[in-house]
Amino acid sequence: MTELRSTPTDSDSVQLVDGVLRIAVASDKAGNSLDRAYFDRGAVALRQLARGEIKAGAVLLVGTGANFCAGGNVRDFASADDRAEFLAGLAGDFHDFIRALTAANVPIVAAVHGWAAGAGMSIVTHCDVAIAGTSTKLRPAYLGIGLSPDGGLTWSLPRVIGAARARDIILTNRAVDAAEGLDLGLFSRVVEDDQVLVTAEAAAASIAAGPWRTLAATRKLLTASATRSLTEQLDAEAESIAALSALPDGIEGVNAFVGKTKPDYASVNAQS
Structure with a gap:
């Protein structure tokens, strides 16, 4: 396997190093949108982890490029011959990843840099430890393109921050900055932007070194x-x-x- 700090490519978006299963959820293409091939491979690895076929003590979720995950690729939505069919399939596959993530039964750490919007925000709400940078921002984003949330956001966000605040954020589609995200409990820690990945790596390694x-x-x-x-x-x-x-x-x-x-x-x- 390549070193944990390397930038994942299409062929190594899933890596296992020193007891940490690292999964990239967004590539550096299309504005760092959710990458279907990446999360499909991630779901396979997570299911292997749950079955004991992969041995790891922690999962580390990362994005590549400028953002953790800027949501789905809206241009793909628009170009689909049958948008409803396309979105049903995409959401179904993404939800398989979310189910596999929660069923893996090891602590999930996320290195959340830049934007975590739409699907990216949904992923963050399912993590145990989310490390953000000072300029990190969250936004539901779905209403901005006339769609309702997926990825379990309407289930997880109220449980993390309470129903009233979850409704406010989702229905007004407002951005949540790092400081507010920390106050609300969406982020575990906020560090300098250039320390997000190294801090998340250290947290995942520390967890994986335990029993x-x-x-x-x-x-x-x-x-x-x-x-x-x-x-x-x-x-x-x-x-x-x-x-x-x-x-x-x-x-x-x-x-x-x-x-x-x-x-x-x-x-x-x-x-x-």
């Missing part, structure tokens, strides 16, 4: 908490911590703590 079974279990708890009562969540937490204590991740972590040594999660992950 993979424990990370998967923790992400599962966090995801499920939105639809559970406190009692249900307490029961799930008790079951999870007990199960992990008997697995290599928990055994290594506890024994290392007692022995005052650094846990060797790399060896544990290699056996998972």
Whole structure:
């Protein structure tokens, strides 16, 4: 595989390096619009990850060019012989990617530089850790071309920032800058623009260096908490911590703590 910092090309838009599965969602073509070939390959890799055919502890989503993802390629929409049929197919494939992303059950990190508009904004709302730059902006964008959202935006955005603010942003189609995105909880951190990728890479590498079974279990708890009562969540937490204590991740972590040594999660992950 090529180095993680390299710019993905059409042939290596999916890369696996040191336990991090890196997926490019937008190419540097057509204004950094969502690239169907890229997210199709990404969905395949994510499904392989879920089945255990690819071993990784984190996923890193990136765009190429000036933006993370500026939305769908509207010129492709306009040139389609049957726009409804074209959009149904495109949205269906994109939604397969979103489903695969959420089902991968490893932490998802995004390096969000420039614009994340339309589909790009939808992707950001499904990530666990989103690193933005000071000039990063989000915008739903769909209403601007007379279309309704896709990518799960009408489901995820209200859950992240609340129904009233989600309705305001989507229905007025207004831009959200980095500072507001951080305040709303859409971004995890805001750094200087030239530090977005390196910071996101470091976050993904740090996560992937941890115990993979424990990370998967923790992400599962966090995801499920939105639809559970406190009692249900307490029961799930008790079951999870007990199960992990008997697995290599928990055994290594506890024994290392007692022995005052650094846990060797790399060896544990290699056996998972």
